[in-house]
Amino acid sequence: MRQLELLACLGLAASLAACGGGGGSSLSTSPGGTTNPGGGGTTTPPANTVTLVNSSFSPNSITVPSGTTVNWKWSDCSGGDGYGGGGATCVTHQIAFDDGSGVMSASQDAGTFSRTFASKGSFKYHCTIHGASMSGEVIVQ
Numbered sequence: 570m571r572q573l574e575l576l577a578c579l580g581l582a583a584s585l586a587a588c589g590g591g592g593g594s595s596l597s598t599s600p601g602g603t604t605n606p607g608g609g610g611t612t613t614p615p616a617n618t619v620t621l622v623n624s625s626f627s628p629n630s631i632t633v634p635s636g637t638t639v640n641w642k643w644s645d646c647s648g649g650d651g652y653g654g655g656g657a658t659c660v661t662h663q664i665a666f667d668d669g670s671g672v673m674s675a676s677q678d679a680g681t682f683s684r685t686f687a688s689k690g691s692f693k694y695h696c697t698i699h700g701a702s703m704s705g706e707v708i709v710q
Contacts (some may be wrong), residue, residue: 619705620644621662624696626705631688635709638685643677663697 575595618640620627633639637681646659659678666672666684676698686692686709696703 573575615640618642621696623660624660624669624699624703626703629705630693630708631706632708633686635689636685636688637682639707641674641682643681644680647677661698662703664694665697667693 576633587653617631617633617637620642622644624645631639641664643662645662646657648657661676661678662674663676664674664682668690672684678707684707686707691707692707694705694707695701
């Protein structure tokens with residue numbers, strides 16, 4: 570029995586020693602491959618991108634020339650590691666356009682959605698889950 574206890578202790582000691590140090594770096598990499606210095610800070614989303622955050626669209630109105638593709642990026646998670654993992658709670662949204670086209674995104678809590686606007690006009694949209702309180706507009710010139 571003592572031999573078994575001794576082997577268990579040695580195994581535990583070896584495991585703990587193998588887990589050693591590392592440390593020193595304050596850089597982390599998000600799933601999208603963006604290096605984020607540990608201090609936080611804000612980044613500007615790419616042009617023609619609408620971010621879904623805090624159950625709202627940001628910006629809620631965007632003006633683009635005809636022929637432009639607008640991208641919507643889900644970024645509505647709280648807790649966890651800040652990148653949608655590690656115990657984060659993410660909010661599900663679904664974008665639907667009010668122009669009668671039937672165009673809508675999948676119902677999702679992460680990812681992206683894109684639509685190319687070939688003609689001029691005002692294209693209003695909303696989240697089918699949160700209703701009119703979460704709405705936006707693409708103005709195509």
